[in-house]
Amino acid sequence: MAGKDRQDRSGTGKAARPADFFRSVDSAPKGISVKRDRSVTDGFLISFLALTILALSTAAWANAQWPGSVPTDLIFFTADRFNAVLPIRIFLVIFFVVYAAYAHGPVLARLKLGFSFLIKLAGVAAIVDGAALLSWQQADAVWPVHVQQILVGLSGLAIFPHTVLNQARLPGPCGSPVRRRGRYYEYWMVSAAALVAAIGAVVAITLYGAEVEQLRNLALLGGMGPGVFLAQQFFTVQLAAVGTVRNALSRRRAY
Numbered sequence: 001m002a003g004k005d006r007q008d009r010s011g012t013g014k015a016a017r018p019a020d021f022f023r024s025v026d027s028a029p030k031g032i033s034v035k036r037d038r039s040v041t042d043g044f045l046i047s048f049l050a051l052t053i054l055a056l057s058t059a060a061w062a063n064a065q066w067p068g069s070v071p072t073d074l075i076f077f078t079a080d081r082f083n084a085v086l087p088i089r090i091f092l093v094i095f096f097v098v099y100a101a102y103a104h105g106p107v108l109a110r111l112k113l114g115f116s117f118l119i120k121l122a123g124v125a126a127i128v129d130g131a132a133l134l135s136w137q138q139a140d141a142v143w144p145v146h147v148q149q150i151l152v153g154l155s156g157l158a159i160f161p162h163t164v165l166n167q168a169r170l171p172g173p174c175g176s177p178v179r180r181r182g183r184y185y186e187y188w189m190v191s192a193a194a195l196v197a198a199i200g201a202v203v204a205i206t207l208y209g210a211e212v213e214q215l216r217n218l219a220l221l222g223g224m225g226p227g228v229f230l231a232q233q234f235f236t237v238q239l240a241a242v243g244t245v246r247n248a249l250s251r252r253r254a255y
Helices: 018-022 038-065 088-102 107-139 145-167 184-207 209-217 226-250
Strands: none
Touching: 038 088, 088 107, 088 145, 107 145, 145 184, 145 226, 184 209, 184 226
16 A cells, blocks of 8 residues: 555556655746755855854954954944954855855856845945944944844845845746735834834843843853844834734725
8 A cells, every 4th residue: 555655646657756745836837946956955054164164263263363353243333343242244244155156047147146145235234334333423322233233134134035036037927917016114114123123132131131141051042142033033023013913904994
């Protein structure tokens, strides 16, 4: 009976390959999806890990030889750049570069993908760090370095899918009658949620720094910096609350 279950349902009697059970017309459409060998995934993970260890080890060695010579993260400006929680921007740069190197497509397309990743990340970092500099110069208000890292880290999470989808080979228009475009207030809502999340994380670290650090040492925060972890949770909870309210209001409307 087990042997019959493994046979092709077309009646040919040939056993289907295990990989075929995980593919469908929707998950692997012809002309859109490509088949990649598992070595690509393994190579990506190994390269990413190796480059990350190399970059962090080099920075640690340089600071051991010349104390204070290399900052913890790639920050254009901050009042306390050497007290960054984690090298978030270094992580994003290495991830983007390695992903583009292992992406499917010709060399020029992969170079374009990697350049798009990095230019967007640099642009967001310049805006955030520039705002911190203006705040310090014009209002004598110093931004905590955690806020700058959190804002750029959350932006990096959005830059990745946005860039991939913009340069991916996707199905053509299907002629759907839907014409809805993004509403500007939705972008403002996400931006406000990100700002509140950053402020909430800084307040939590300031008031309960010892407790948060203890949770991190126990690996309950997934090994991530407390600022990044807390900001992500605050951000998610806010959007979940807004989505719940909007869904409740939409049910009252006529279909």
